[in-house]
Amino acid sequence: MPLVPMRILLDHAAENNYGVAALNVNNMEQIQAIMEAARETDSPVIIQASRGARQYTNDIFLRNLMFAAAELYPDIPVAMHLDHGNGPATCFSAMTNGFTSVMMDGSLSDDGKTPSTYEYNVKVTRAVVDVAHAVGITVEGEIGALGGIEDGHGAGLSEEEVKKHLTDPAQAEKFVKDTGVDALAVAIGTSHGAYKFAKKPTGSVLRMDVIIDIHKRLPNCHMVMHGSSSVPQELQDLINKYGGRMKPTFGVPVEEIQKGIKNGVRKINVDTDNRMAITAAIRKVFAETPEKFDPRDYLKPARDLMKQVCKDRMAAFGQAGNAGKIKLKTCRELIDFYKPAKK
Numbered sequence: 508m509p510l511v512p513m514r515i516l517l518d519h520a521a522e523n524n525y526g527v528a529a530l531n532v533n534n535m536e537q538i539q540a541i542m543e544a545a546r547e548t549d550s551p552v553i554i555q556a557s558r559g560a561r562q563y564t565n566d567i568f569l570r571n572l573m574f575a576a577a578e579l580y581p582d583i584p585v586a587m588h589l590d591h592g593n594g595p596a597t598c599f600s601a602m603t604n605g606f607t608s609v610m611m612d613g614s615l616s617d618d619g620k621t622p623s624t625y626e627y628n629v630k631v632t633r634a635v636v637d638v639a640h641a642v643g644i645t646v647e648g649e650i651g652a653l654g655g656i657e658d659g660h661g662a663g664l665s666e667e668e669v670k671k672h673l674t675d676p677a678q679a680e681k682f683v684k685d686t687g688v689d690a691l692a693v694a695i696g697t698s699h700g701a702y703k704f705a706k707k708p709t710g711s712v713l714r715m716d717v718i719i720d721i722h723k724r725l726p727n728c729h730m731v732m733h734g735s736s737s738v739p740q741e742l743q744d745l746i747n748k749y750g751g752r753m754k755p756t757f758g759v760p761v762e763e764i765q766k767g768i769k770n771g772v773r774k775i776n777v778d779t780d781n782r783m784a785i786t787a788a789i790r791k792v793f794a795e796t797p798e799k800f801d802p803r804d805y806l807k808p809a810r811d812l813m814k815q816v817c818k819d820r821m822a823a824f825g826q827a828g829n830a831g832k833i834k835l836k837t838c839r840e841l842i843d844f845y846k847p848a849k850k
């Protein structure tokens with residue numbers, strides 16, 4: 508099956524009230540872990556690469572690994588998404604390299620750090636939507652700004668700044684109309700990376716009420732939760748048991764994500780949890796069998812533990828069991844779908 512536009516996955520998720528994990532990758536083992544999890548749970552999947560991932564892996568390696576995934580798993584619909592494009596040029600280069608979906612993050616200026624103006628955001632996002640929709644590719648925009656920075660993936664805002672840049676629901680409503688985006692990333696107090704919250708988040712720091720308000724205004728808008736790893740205690744413990752030094756931290760509880768899914772969240776970005784699974788498994792092998800030196804001896808358990816985390820999320824978000832139910836369309840077949848909306 509060819510890679511599919513993300514829009515058809517989000518539409519099916521909305522019609523059937525579930526969410527889809529968007530899982531970041533940098534290499535073959537991560538793609539294999541996700542695809543095996545998808546096959547075992549019959550899940551549609553979104554696989555995404557940040558600018559940092561594209562630099563690390565190289566677009567040609569990435570594209571061909573994704574083509575291999577599509578060929579080897581013909582029953583699993585897979586969308587290939589650019590995470591946090593920092594300008595139209597980044598999005599356009601992704602489109603010419605096999606991506607079927609792009610995020611234009613115009614909430615920040617093109618340095619990927621400084622919060623931008625609303626006018627700038629609309630201008631760059633609209634420019635990407637015009638080109639992407641003409642070729643049937645999906646676009647995610649962002650309004651408000653997220654915190655944390657890792658590997659060219661996301662903003663560099665402090666905790667205080669994050670509070671200042673929560674999404675304003677009225678502005679979100681206007682932004683979707685002004686740009687025509689397929690999906691909207693909202694800032695509700697989450698941040699990228701492992702260190703999101705110092706204690707289990709309450710409603711005053713994790714603002715699910717913002718999602719509920721936007722969903723009332725825009726019932727057909729597909730919302731995206733970024734920075735939504737749960738940073739599970741058991742993975743922190745495993746890493747630290749085998750010589751790691753992760754500081755105590757809390758992520759976004761799965762039950763909060765499920766509340767988001769009930770209120771219009773269709774794409775949930777998860778990266779840190781998978782990174783932790785890989786690191787925990789590798790540390791365990793190194794600690795228990797220091798005589799080993801064949802990379803397969805630690806990459807295989809790493810891949811297996813990441814697969815388990817992916818399966819858990821796929822079940823929790825409700826995407827499990829849906830791969831076979833989606834009516835597939837290619838990007839080319841979506842070109843006509845977008846045409847009337849522009850007139």
Ligand SMILES: [Zn+2]
Binds near residue numbers: 660661699733734776
């Ligand atoms: Zn993000």
